[in-house]
Amino acid sequence: MKKLFSVMAMAMLVLSVMPVAFAVDVGLGVGIIVTPEEFEPLIWSCADRVVYDDTIEDGRTSSAGQTLVERAHNYAFEGEQIQWTVLVMDKNKIEQIDDVVATIGDVQGVGNDVEVECVEITLPTTVPADCNARILEEDLTGTNTDSLTQGYYQCTLTVETPDSMYGEYFITVEAIGEDGSAIMDENDYWFLNPAIALSVDGDLEFDNVRPGTVSYSTTLLVGNDADDGSGVMMDMFISGTDFYDSASSDARCPLTNRLKLGDQTFDGTDGNADSTQFTLATDDCNINLGNTEVGDAICYYASQGAYSTDLDPRADAEGYVPINYGDTFSEAFYNDAEVIAGVSELTIGAAEYYSGNVLSPGSELAMTFKLGLPEPCVGNFDSGDLYFWGEAI
Structure with missing residues (x-):
């Protein structure tokens, strides 16, 4: 009786490790893990940089508050403005972009002093050629824009008083995201509020x-x-x-x-x-x-x-x-x-x-x-x- 019981137990054990098959179908589950890249933001200047006169006094040809066509050198005074249009992209989602700002600093790079928040404007239907937007070898020019991953911004920096803005600075636009920050390739270099005498x-x-x-x-x-x-x-x-x-x-x-x-x-x-x-x-x-x-x-x-x-x-x-x-x-x-x-x-x-x-x-x-x-x-x-x-x- 003990021997018979032992054999039966072994038989049951063998049966428990055999694959289950019903009729002619068989299935096996495999787990999947997908981790999207933590995409650092990209930002491109769209060749729409403009400098505006202050709103106080007309010049020889420039009217107050209008394009400052007389300025051919890199100095600017209180009330004058520098404006850029930029395209920003985050492939995770555009909501990952916390802020788009204009910054000034003694050196080039991210993390300089934030001076003004940019304003989001209407995204063009296709990526403009003057943005020259590229991701490595991929040229985005002419492709349909995607409001889920791209944003279009206008940044206007107004020169403040010499108390807060005096001296020589690199000035650029920076996209600050949850997975990193980036600046556009082009940096301006300005002498702000030079003393004139x-x-x-x-x-x-x-x-x-x-x-x-x-x-x-x-x-x-x-x-x-x-x-x-x-x-x-x-x-x-x-x-x-x-x-x-x-x-x-x-x-x-x-x-x-x-x-x-x-x-x-x-x-x-x-x-x-x-x-x-x-x-x-x-x-x-x-x-x-x-x-x-x-x-x-x-x-x-x-x-x-x-x-x-x-x-x-x-x-x-x-x-x-x-x-x-x-x-x-x-x-x-x-x-x-x-x-x-x-x-x-x-x-x-x-x-x-x-x-x-x-x-x-x-x-x-x-x-x-x-x-x-x-x-x-x-x-x-x-x-x-x-x-x-x-x-x-």
Whole structure:
């Protein structure tokens, strides 16, 4: 009985490890594990980079808030804007992109300081050719876009005040995802809010001048003293006021207690530099020493490099140019108040400037002034100003 029981147990054991088969079908299960790649985001610049002027003041050709066509150098000031359009992709899903931002930093790469969040805009139907979107050897140009994995963004960086944005920076657009970050291949490099300044070397003083005569000053040097390395180009202008005796006296020159600067008016056409007589003011320096306020009391001669006021249409026979009135800068200065004008034009960006009137950092204009003191004239005319202006191009 024990032997029989043992045999039966062995038989049962053998049966328990035999495959199960019913009729003519058989099946076997296999487990599957699928792990998608943790796809790091991709970002492409779509060749739609634009620089905008600030909204405060028009330039020679650029209107406030419009495309800054005059800027041909890599510096920008408070209120000016740089704008890019980018295509972003994450093959896991576009929701894996946490943010698309513009960043600035001292070095290239991801992780620089975030300055502005980009705005998602309508995705084109197909991938634009100007994005040049590629994944290794795969060219996506012209393929249908996929809103589940792709996003289209516009990024607008506005230059802040010098307190928070001053100096030289790499600027780019970065896509920050759950599985990594990426920047577009193209980095801008800008000097933000460079200090712009003019230097004046010398004194302008007419002492012990005999009424009814013409006197000449020593030569002043007026220079572009912008930050080293900024590359800021300056378009130069001059204006002034009448002069008065600051003391209580019996001053008179020649008709009242005022030495009149001149009789210039703003009659040039605003905008691009143009030496034609229909655009540039042509009222020349007219020193009048008589008992009248008609004419000019102070004029100047200027030179820089190969250019001077000798051929300026506003100049007298000596090459001296009259001075317009003004104690604030305005668009009316264009084609009226340039220091050197009318010789030839210089194209910078999409704007025209007068050759010899543009100063690079460290460059200087040499300026000599002549005074025609009317007769009669008595008093100490020490209250009044001449202004030198430099407009960053």
